[in-house]
Amino acid sequence: MLEIKDLHASVAGQDILKGLNLSVKAGEVHAIMGPNGSGKSTLTNVLSGRDGYQITGGQALLDGHDVSELDPEQRAHAGMFLAFQYPVEIPGVSNLEFLKASLEATRKAQGKEPWDAVTLLKKARETCKQVDLDPQFLKRGVNEGFSGGEKKRNEIMQMLLLEPRLALLDETDSGLDIDALQVVARGVNSLRSPDRAIVLVTHYQRLLDYIVPDHVHVLAGGRILKSGGKELALELEQKGYGWLTDQEDAPA
Amino acid sequence: MTSQAELDKLIRGDYAAGFISAIESDTLPPGLNEDVIRFISAKKGEPAWLLDWRLEAYKKWLSMPLPTWAHLDHPPLDFDEVSYYSAPKSMADRPQSLDEVDPELLRTYEKLGIPLHEQEMLAGVAVDAVFDSVSVGTTFKAKLLEAGVIFCSISEAVHEYPDLIKPYLGSVVPQGDNFYAALNSAVFSDGSFVYIPKGVRCPMELSTYFRINEAKTGQFERTLIVADEGSYVSYLEGCTAPMRDENQLHAAVVELVALPGAQIKYSTVQNWYPGDENGKGGIYNFVTKRGVAHDNAKISWTQVETGSAITWKYPSVILRGDNAVGEFYSVALTRHMQQADTGTKMIHLGKNTTSTIISKGISAGRSSNTYRGLVRISPRAENARNFTQCDSLLLGDTCGAHTFPYIESRNPSAMIEHEATTSKVSDDQLFLCRNRGIDPEKAVSMIVNGFCKEVFKELPMEFAVEAGKLLEVSLEGAVG
Ligand SMILES: Nc1ncnc2c1ncn2[C@@H]1O[C@H](COP(=O)(O)OP(=O)(O)OP(=O)(O)O)[C@@H](O)[C@H]1O
Ligand SMILES: [Mg+2]
Numbered sequence: 238m239l240e241i242k243d244l245h246a247s248v249a250g251q252d253i254l255k256g257l258n259l260s261v262k263a264g265e266v267h268a269i270m271g272p273n274g275s276g277k278s279t280l281t282n283v284l285s286g287r288d289g290y291q292i293t294g295g296q297a298l299l300d301g302h303d304v305s306e307l308d309p310e311q312r313a314h315a316g317m318f319l320a321f322q323y324p325v326e327i328p329g330v331s332n333l334e335f336l337k338a339s340l341e342a343t344r345k346a347q348g349k350e351p352w353d354a355v356t357l358l359k360k361a362r363e364t365c366k367q368v369d370l371d372p373q374f375l376k377r378g379v380n381e382g383f384s385g386g387e388k389k390r391n392e393i394m395q396m397l398l399l400e401p402r403l404a405l406l407d408e409t410d411s412g413l414d415i416d417a418l419q420v421v422a423r424g425v426n427s428l429r430s431p432d433r434a435i436v437l438v439t440h441y442q443r444l445l446d447y448i449v450p451d452h453v454h455v456l457a458g459g460r461i462l463k464s465g466g467k468e469l470a471l472e473l474e475q476k477g478y479g480w481l482t483d484q485e486d487a488p489a
Numbered sequence: 490m491t492s493q494a495e496l497d498k499l500i501r502g503d504y505a506a507g508f509i510s511a512i513e514s515d516t517l518p519p520g521l522n523e524d525v526i527r528f529i530s531a532k533k534g535e536p537a538w539l540l541d542w543r544l545e546a547y548k549k550w551l552s553m554p555l556p557t558w559a560h561l562d563h564p565p566l567d568f569d570e571v572s573y574y575s576a577p578k579s580m581a582d583r584p585q586s587l588d589e590v591d592p593e594l595l596r597t598y599e600k601l602g603i604p605l606h607e608q609e610m611l612a613g614v615a616v617d618a619v620f621d622s623v624s625v626g627t628t629f630k631a632k633l634l635e636a637g638v639i640f641c642s643i644s645e646a647v648h649e650y651p652d653l654i655k656p657y658l659g660s661v662v663p664q665g666d667n668f669y670a671a672l673n674s675a676v677f678s679d680g681s682f683v684y685i686p687k688g689v690r691c692p693m694e695l696s697t698y699f700r701i702n703e704a705k706t707g708q709f710e711r712t713l714i715v716a717d718e719g720s721y722v723s724y725l726e727g728c729t730a731p732m733r734d735e736n737q738l739h740a741a742v743v744e745l746v747a748l749p750g751a752q753i754k755y756s757t758v759q760n761w762y763p764g765d766e767n768g769k770g771g772i773y774n775f776v777t778k779r780g781v782a783h784d785n786a787k788i789s790w791t792q793v794e795t796g797s798a799i800t801w802k803y804p805s806v807i808l809r810g811d812n813a814v815g816e817f818y819s820v821a822l823t824r825h826m827q828q829a830d831t832g833t834k835m836i837h838l839g840k841n842t843t844s845t846i847i848s849k850g851i852s853a854g855r856s857s858n859t860y861r862g863l864v865r866i867s868p869r870a871e872n873a874r875n876f877t878q879c880d881s882l883l884l885g886d887t888c889g890a891h892t893f894p895y896i897e898s899r900n901p902s903a904m905i906e907h908e909a910t911t912s913k914v915s916d917d918q919l920f921l922c923r924n925r926g927i928d929p930e931k932a933v934s935m936i937v938n939g940f941c942k943e944v945f946k947e948l949p950m951e952f953a954v955e956a957g958k959l960l961e962v963s964l965e966g967a968v969g
Binding site: 285286287288289308309310312313314318319321324325326327328329330334335338339340342343346378379395399 | 915916917918920921922923924925926927928929931932935936938939940941942943
């Protein structure tokens with residue numbers, strides 16, 4: 238589904254990704270871990286087509302198509318979704334209005350039948366409940382004055398309604414209390430299916446107790462330094478990243 | 490006989506004879522002098538007092554310099570190039586069908602979902618005037634009459650209700666108030682008059698739309714609304730579709746009188762031609778709007794301004810009575826080379842008077858958007874309160890937003906709060922929308938609509954929906 242080959246990318250003239258390889262197949266869940274500033278968010282932003290993130294070498298293929306040929310909204314229509322590490326507020330635009338615009342555009346592009354207002358409201362309410370968000374939040378401005386955890390749950394709520402084929406979750410677990418973590422994990426797990434894939438960026442093994450990954454990768458210095466199964470996360474939890482990055486820095 | 494010849498005749502002083510033939514003519518050559526005013530007044534069969542009133546205004550205007558304090562930049566206006574009277578174009582001179590109308594204009598109508606017969610009306614197509622709302626119009630008039638509400642053209646009111654016109658005309662905006670108001674007082678073409686009797690709640694929203702056929706009022710429009718004690722009226726001015734108009738200069742005057750306990754809600758959507766992206770063409774709109782609120786009365790101005798090349802407009806409230814309330818809610822959107830200098834004045838004279846100002850300015854392209862507001866608390870206005878919030882939103886970095894909030898408080902018990910913000914549609918907001926599948930144009934219009942929400946919620950329901958759509962259309966091409 239997602240094939241990243243020797244990807245180089247820069248932000249503000251600074252090289253951040255330096256030859257990253259990653260292959261994600263339908264049905265899989267991948268976890269990406271790594272030190273602060275190593276380029277994890279950069280990777281999700283590059284994949285989603287954010288302005289200012291330049292691909293300088295290599296490529297990322299979604300279903301065999303080079304993503305750089307698509308506008309951000311076209312990537313969304315192709316089934317890609319990014320749950321933001323820091324969801325931004327849009328004052329005055331209600332969550333429901335936002336969902337309506339989002340679902341209308343996306344479902345139309347995907348050739349799915351549109352939802353009428355009643356269906357939309359019903360589904361939105363149900364999904365709010367699924368992530369333990371009061372349906373009153375549908376009336377509030379997008380993320381406007383939401384707590385950190387509420388913003389994250391709001392992202393998951395939108396994800397569940399949009400049913401992406403490739404979900405990129407950037408530190409969705411950070412800022413969540415223990416109960417919310419389980420709620421979010423349940424939401425993400427409900428999306429798991431043989432034709433979807435999920436990439437989780439996280440710092441904590443704990444999330445991976447709830448969303449068990451098929452693969453775990455360590456991203457450092459703009460590259461995947463090590464990949465393994467779910468036990469790699471446990472190992473990282475104990476040892477930190479030093480043993481990996483030292484190895485990297487060591488003269489050959 | 491040509492109108493030039495008629496005018497020459499007039500100027501020569503051959504009034505009696507000159508008038509008769511002049512009155513049959515339809516358009517005056519450009520230029521302004523006393524005879525032109527006499528001509529206009531005679532054409533309308535006005536009583537002597539009104540002609541004198543106009544002439545007095547003209548004398549004042551002659552002595553007034555053109556105001557230059559606004560944050561506006563335009564070539565000097567030549568008032569001798571304007572024709573001060575022209576009858577509506579004859580059917581033969583107007584487009585005969587929509588096929589003859591600018592397709593760009595029609596495309597906009599389409600987007601706004603304007604029905605075909607209304608499109609024809611707005612585009613000035615020569616359609617039979619009885620086509621639409623004669624029946625609507627009459628049932629509507631009957632209903633108003635039953636409630637004792639008067640809603641007619643100001644020319645008609647001069648004849649039918651002189652006792653209501655005489656004491657109030659110019660009572661809020663005097664003839665010599667400012668340059669443009671003086672000009673309007675001298676040459677006003679027509680406009681609307683509304684009277685709501687004591688204790689009456691006007692049974693429907695009054696809209697100039699209902700009078701659109703008769704309301705070809707031209708560029709010097711004058712409106713007077715008198716709400717008698719304890720009455721209520723909501724008045725809608727304009728429509729959301731762009732109006733086809735050949736006139737470059739507009740100088741309107743609106744006067745509101747809210748007698749004790751009365752409430753007037755005045756909503757405007759102004760979408761005149763703004764000129765093209767290089768600043769060619771477009772309406773110059775210089776408007777004086779003001780209301781007087783007596784004891785316990787309330788006046789609310791709500792405006793959505795997206796049109797005109799130049800907007801110079803400060804709907805104001807004089808809070809004359811105790812406990813009077815004044816409100817101003819404004820959205821002003823400028824794009825291309827548009828310039829807007831708009832805001833309000835809240836003049837607190839009475840005790841316990843309260844005013845609220847919410848202004849939202851949106852600038853795109855190479856436009857300039859200025860908020861200019863004055864809050865004045867007079868020495869005897871005990872416990873006056875004002876809350877002002879001025880927000881500017883910039884789309885791109887070639888446009889400008891300015892705020893000039895003036896506060897003059899001469900009573901220490903006053904409580905004045907002022908908040909101002911300037912923001913940009915952030916890349917982060919845009920990216921969030923796009924990541925959720927929303928295209929950038931739709932995203933910007935949604936974000937801008939959200940920014941304006943506090944003002945839109947003050948508009949009557951269907952107006953608010955249209956205003957939202959209007960913003961969307963106006964913002965097309967503003968991103969990218
Ligand atoms: N707009 C930008 N301008 C300059 N530098 C940037 C910009 N965006 C990211 N960077 C830099 O790129 C590097 C990688 O940042 P990124 O956000 O991808 O890290 P991360 O792995 O997600 O870290 P964290 O775990 O803290 O979220 C950092 O050094 C960061 O400062
Ligand atoms: Mg990050």
